[in-house]
Amino acid sequence: MSRPEHIAPPEIFYGDDEASKYTSNTRVQQIQADMTYRALELMGFGEDEPPKFLLDIGCGSGLSGEILDEEGHYWVGCDISPSMLSIALDRDLEGDLLLSDIGAGVHFRPGSFDGAISISVLQWLCNADSNTANPGSRLLKFFNSLYASLSRGSRAVFQFYPESDDQVSFIMGFAQRAGFSGGLVVDFPNSRKAKKFYLCLFAGVSNKEVQMPAAKTDNGTVVNEGRQSIKHRQPRKNVKHSAKEYINHKKELQRKKGKEGVPHNSKYTGRRRKGAI
């Protein structure tokens, strides 16, 4: 399948035609709605908490904003495609809409938002659409300004379609440089179609205990890609504790590799020397 971000920059690709096609397609609507619900779930808000003030990054025609309205949240959306925004305007959503380029940063007072969600947007930032645009510096600028706009302890959840593993680490590298912690949640990793990537970022520390949310899979097991903390790393198994065992082990390895002149094992191997003369 061709990737729309390779065809043209977003504000041109989503012109009037494409924007209305995209919005009226019921399959797209369904997928977007599902992903928005899932992103909200990943935000980890409690059941009885009051509504939140959220930023919808790349809100487009407001398919995700509609869900935010339903859930009772207040939100501000921004997008770079005027055609998408004018459709959103006709759809009578509660949130405010801004025409802005997130690659130039999101400009709000520090700590304004309780969270940010973004559905199918981040991959657009990885392309250089003009000869002055540098994807790396745009991503960094975006993440830096987003980090500032979020209140401490809040989360940003990005659903996106990465092209390759390199692109994932490229994006995550900039998020980490901006100060975010967190990682990638991959839903249905074994399915080709249902597989979805959610980048789940935490801004600063919260007084609640933060745990990476679990991914959804077909058979109920949990897969969590992301940075492994040192605590969870398996201890090494092949560590030899006595000097003799260690030396014999090393020699064995050398012999297996076919090295010549590896000393023979004898009763003197690894034996303690007598004290100085």
Added chain:
Amino acid sequence: MVRLITHNILTCAAKACVDSGKNYPLKFSNVQGIDIREQEFNADFIRNFFSKVDYGVLKETLLSLGDDSLKVDSVEDINTQPEEFIRLLHKVLLEMDITQGEMVCTNCQHSYQINEGIPNMLLGAHEI
């Protein structure tokens, strides 16, 4: 649609303004359309959100739009305020929409046009 809640957190995006820290607040000018859209009232949300609101800016902005409904000069503790005041805040923060006009940065004088309800926050490459 620019509600005052959004205006209250919006800053100028030009690099010179961001670096100098003089990127806030933006001033409304040439306002030609204000809509009132009713929104569901949630007192908890307003109380929670109030810590993020710059009350001085909100009051000044309201005055510049010719609305003097906010009488109090400063609010010490939002939780002790009567429900009437919370409802008033709800009304000015969430129900007033600026649909036509412009927002001007007081530092660089850049004017962000609000056209048919959508403010254009795009800047030229030289300003970023």
